[in-house]
Amino acid sequence: MGEHLFEAVIHNADGVDGTAYVEGDGKLSVTVSSPTSEEPGTNPEELFGLALTTCLNATIQSLLKARRLDNRSKVTTKVKLKREASGVGYFFQVDILAMIEGLPLDQAEAIVRSADRRCPVAKLTQNAQTITLTTVPYTA
Numbered sequence: 001m002g003e004h005l006f007e008a009v010i011h012n013a014d015g016v017d018g019t020a021y022v023e024g025d026g027k028l029s030v031t032v033s034s035p036t037s038e039e040p041g042t043n044p045e046e047l048f049g050l051a052l053t054t055c056l057n058a059t060i061q062s063l064l065k066a067r068r069l070d071n072r073s074k075v076t077t078k079v080k081l082k083r084e085a086s087g088v089g090y091f092f093q094v095d096i097l098a099m100i101e102g103l104p105l106d107q108a109e110a111i112v113r114s115a116d117r118r119c120p121v122a123k124l125t126q127n128a129q130t131i132t133l134t135t136v137p138y139t140a
Helices: 044-066 105-118
Strands: 010-012 017-022 029-033 073-083 090-100 131-135
Touching: 044 073, 044 090, 044 105, 090 105, 105 131
Parallel strands: 090 131
Antiparallel strands: 010 017, 017 029, 073 090
């Protein structure tokens, strides 16, 4: 199913109390902690937000480049951990703001929507009920 371009192997044996790391020499290792803990470290919410934000903005920039545009773009994502209404379980509420400098909002919106359909991380969450994506005017 598709040409193999990259593979990462990520390990976590500590849950949200310890470390997670990417396999390989000199690869990333992060301290993880619960988002409700005072302990130092990152958490799944932040890591998910970082992956989605970076991938979506890279895809927007790729689409701009394909159109021979050098406009700057920016994506800001807010990830909230919320408790289910039943009181049992949790979910992420993810609100994404995307912006492209110097384009009319309707043109920026078209590029952002196209990027959302093409971004590999966004594809993992397509049709998710708890994700919003809004194109807004560019701010520095």
